[in-house]
Amino acid sequence: MATLPDPATDRRDPLTGLANPAHARDAIVRWQRDWPRDTIACPMHAMLITLGRIDTVNVAFGESAGDGALVEIAQRIKHFAADELESSSAWLAARMSGGNFLLVARQECSRERWQWLAEALADAIAMPIANPDGGASLRLWPRIALMRVTENDDPDRIFDRLSEVATQIRGSNRRRIDWSTGEVARAGRSNQQLEADLLAAIDNNEIEILFQPQYGLADDRLIGAEALARWDHPIVGRIGAGTLFQIADRADHVAHLSRHIARRSIEKAIAWPAHLKLSLNVTPADLAADNFAIDFARMAEKVGFSLERITLELVEQVLLADLDRVGSVLDQLKLFGLQIALDDFGAGFCNFRYLKVLPIDIIKLDRLMIDGVLEDERDLAVFRAIVAMAAALALKVVVEGIETEGQRDLVAREGCEYYQGFLRAEPMPADKFLSLATN
Numbered sequence: 001m002a003t004l005p006d007p008a009t010d011r012r013d014p015l016t017g018l019a020n021p022a023h024a025r026d027a028i029v030r031w032q033r034d035w036p037r038d039t040i041a042c043p044m045h046a047m048l049i050t051l052g053r054i055d056t057v058n059v060a061f062g063e064s065a066g067d068g069a070l071v072e073i074a075q076r077i078k079h080f081a082a083d084e085l086e087s088s089s090a091w092l093a094a095r096m097s098g099g100n101f102l103l104v105a106r107q108e109c110s111r112e113r114w115q116w117l118a119e120a121l122a123d124a125i126a127m128p129i130a131n132p133d134g135g136a137s138l139r140l141w142p143r144i145a146l147m148r149v150t151e152n153d154d155p156d157r158i159f160d161r162l163s164e165v166a167t168q169i170r171g172s173n174r175r176r177i178d179w180s181t182g183e184v185a186r187a188g189r190s191n192q193q194l195e196a197d198l199l200a201a202i203d204n205n206e207i208e209i210l211f212q213p214q215y216g217l218a219d220d221r222l223i224g225a226e227a228l229a230r231w232d233h234p235i236v237g238r239i240g241a242g243t244l245f246q247i248a249d250r251a252d253h254v255a256h257l258s259r260h261i262a263r264r265s266i267e268k269a270i271a272w273p274a275h276l277k278l279s280l281n282v283t284p285a286d287l288a289a290d291n292f293a294i295d296f297a298r299m300a301e302k303v304g305f306s307l308e309r310i311t312l313e314l315v316e317q318v319l320l321a322d323l324d325r326v327g328s329v330l331d332q333l334k335l336f337g338l339q340i341a342l343d344d345f346g347a348g349f350c351n352f353r354y355l356k357v358l359p360i361d362i363i364k365l366d367r368l369m370i371d372g373v374l375e376d377e378r379d380l381a382v383f384r385a386i387v388a389m390a391a392a393l394a395l396k397v398v399v400e401g402i403e404t405e406g407q408r409d410l411v412a413r414e415g416c417e418y419y420q421g422f423l424r425a426e427p428m429p430a431d432k433f434l435s436l437a438t439n
Contacts, residue, residue: 023094027092042106048102080121113237118144118177121144198253213420213436215418218417223276227261258285265278266303278309280312281312281343287325297333340358342363369386400421401421408423
């Protein structure tokens with residue numbers, strides 16, 4: 001007897017976990033239908049991301065490598081949207097077919113900002129992807145079609161308009177981004193101008209530090225916060241941490257930006273109650289410096305913040321270049337009493353060797369790992385396997401992206417120690433976090 005598809009899982013692409021075309025169509029219809037009739041038309045923008053060379057990857061490296069690359073790209077799109085789109089807006093990422101992805105957002109947005117977002121997303125997608133079988137890293141080059149959705153555009157018309165532009169872009173080889181009108185918006189700032197703006201923003205302390213509260217699952221008490229950076233650019237608008245570091249990378253100022261964020265975060269955390277801990281993100285440029293561990297320890301000591309209250313978070317991308325070197329730097333940091341967390345675990349290819357050879361204390365489960373655990377037995381099985389592995393290695397587990405009581409209760413039952421997410425609090429300015437911590 002044939003098994004009927006589960007309505008919950010049937011709305012997701014089985015490979016990437018993103019929405020499927022039917023889900024995307026339904027969401028657009030619902031947004032337009034539910035928008036108040038007595039206001040302006042529902043503000044909506046869309047982009048179709050088309051990957052080049054995915055067929056070549058399948059031929060050269062095998063379909064498993066191609067599938068892994070598509071999963072990685074899907075996660076990059078979701079992370080980018082979560083970081084860069086307004087938290088008050090609705091958005092959806094979908095895999096339409098093959099190497100074609102849709103990102104649609106219901107929010108007020110200028111043409112210049114939507115085009116800038118597309119440029120930044122294209123840069124994020126084009127970054128190297130680790131090859132799970134070893135050897136050279138993979139790279140995929142995106143082309144992106146953009147449009148502003150009007151009140152006369154239904155889902156089919158949206159998909160058709162974007163597909164038509166994508167076809168034109170592939171045939172021209174002259175640009176990677178274009179609009180459905182055939183008119184390219186003037187970018188508010190060139191890359192060179194943005195890089196100069198960033199250096200000025202650092203010098204003028206215009207990079208805002210936000211704090212994402214973290215809570216213990218045993219008693220739901222506040223245990224600390226992760227420091228996050230945001231930049232409110234006067235022309236392109238809010239720039240999240242991921243894109244902020246992409247701009248810094250082009251200007252060769254990643255280490256400068258990272259040190260600036262770390263120092264300002266520690267200076268703000270000095271007023272916290274003594275039991276609260278601070279988590280800071282570490283970049284490849286940080287760990288490439290021979291004296292990073294000593295310089296970081298001296299900086300924290302000068303501010304007066306105990307190193308034992310600091311957790312340094314690193315992502316898999318940090319580890320790709322030179323694992324032995326990274327391990328040596330982390331060993332030095334451990335001597336000063338800092339804790340080390342492997343961030344975004346569950347995204348990318350999750351090389352479990354890192355947990356074996358590096359002095360890791362904590363794994364932070366990526367928010368994608370929690371998305372389907374309440375509805376999908378396979379997702380729950382994967383989640384349980386990772387938590388069991390962490391327990392066997394005596395690693396603590398922080399779960400990111402907790403948005404519902406059901407998710408919180410489940411990860412508590414499964415033995416995780418800490419969580420963060422919009423269920424309890426969004427990232428907040430330093431003064432608001434201090435008020436939360438002291439009341």
